[in-house]
Amino acid sequence: MNSHPYNPISQFYQSQFGEKVYKISVSVADTCPNREGLRGMKTCNFCDQWGSAAYHKNLEQPLRAQIEKVRSILKEKRKANKFLIYFQAYTTTFQKVHKLREEIAIALEYEDVVGVVIGTRPDCISDALLDLWNETAEKVFVAVELGVQSFDEEELVWMRRGHTGKQSLRAIQKISKNCPKVNLGIHLIFGLPGETEESVRDTAKICNDLPIHNVKIHNLHILKNTPLEEEFREGRFQPMDRETYFNHVTTFIRHLRPDMVVHRLSAYAPRWNELVAPEWTAHKMKTYQDMMDHLSENGFQQGDLYS
Numbered sequence: 001m002n003s004h005p006y007n008p009i010s011q012f013y014q015s016q017f018g019e020k021v022y023k024i025s026v027s028v029a030d031t032c033p034n035r036e037g038l039r040g041m042k043t044c045n046f047c048d049q050w051g052s053a054a055y056h057k058n059l060e061q062p063l064r065a066q067i068e069k070v071r072s073i074l075k076e077k078r079k080a081n082k083f084l085i086y087f088q089a090y091t092t093t094f095q096k097v098h099k100l101r102e103e104i105a106i107a108l109e110y111e112d113v114v115g116v117v118i119g120t121r122p123d124c125i126s127d128a129l130l131d132l133w134n135e136t137a138e139k140v141f142v143a144v145e146l147g148v149q150s151f152d153e154e155e156l157v158w159m160r161r162g163h164t165g166k167q168s169l170r171a172i173q174k175i176s177k178n179c180p181k182v183n184l185g186i187h188l189i190f191g192l193p194g195e196t197e198e199s200v201r202d203t204a205k206i207c208n209d210l211p212i213h214n215v216k217i218h219n220l221h222i223l224k225n226t227p228l229e230e231e232f233r234e235g236r237f238q239p240m241d242r243e244t245y246f247n248h249v250t251t252f253i254r255h256l257r258p259d260m261v262v263h264r265l266s267a268y269a270p271r272w273n274e275l276v277a278p279e280w281t282a283h284k285m286k287t288y289q290d291m292m293d294h295l296s297e298n299g300f301q302q303g304d305l306y307s
């Protein structure tokens, strides 16, 4: 292990690419199965109208303009040399595969783009998509980030995800088996109702047994104009307090296998004025630093309880 109490993605990128790599988030999709009401599905209870996009004005611009704008800022301000294009908003694979193929081709027109990252859902994985990922992975780095959020069926129903934990497990196995060169990660949400130290430990154990390379942890926060805001206002949902969240993340990290790469330990609202609660998540750097201090001061390390 390293000086970090966990195995950070920055270190993985450094070893993979020999230097710091910057992600450029782009939006090409503008909907998802939930928003389309497929099979009676509804918008996830935590999702705002921007579909989890970091920068909501992206969709108004062509893909090349989205890439070039951020790329030139990063080149100038951070002296960045290498980039990954992150297809983030809504469900990128909920569109024709040939369209995604064209979008990936545009992303790879830039010689300093060393790969692509595709965010999607476990129930939007077709064989044609796997072929596209394999084909792309022959040329550049390809990462897939699956929005699993939880393996608990009740929690998934509560979030209105519209897919099951079993579907997530099947999708993970399918991608891993058919796309051996794809770097596979999952997103998890902590701070759900009924979550306990035992349940997050069990989640770590499930992750340890899966053929995945990384995990990204989000804390459940309430954004304006979401179904979750309504639940909160009506007193049917209380966000997790900071201390409990830290304890849950700590338990998860300590039970996680040491080689698993971790993207981050908490999320923050990309549009800060849309955050309703909890207030502590508004302080991105402080929350991160306090969590690192909590791990370091107690001598906790990723995997120190892994068996």
Ligand code: SF4
Binding pocket: 031, 032, 033, 034, 035, 042, 043, 044, 047, 048, 051, 052, 089, 090, 091, 121, 161
């Ligand atoms: S979180 Fe993703 S799948 Fe859920 S409603 Fe938002 S864009 Fe759709």
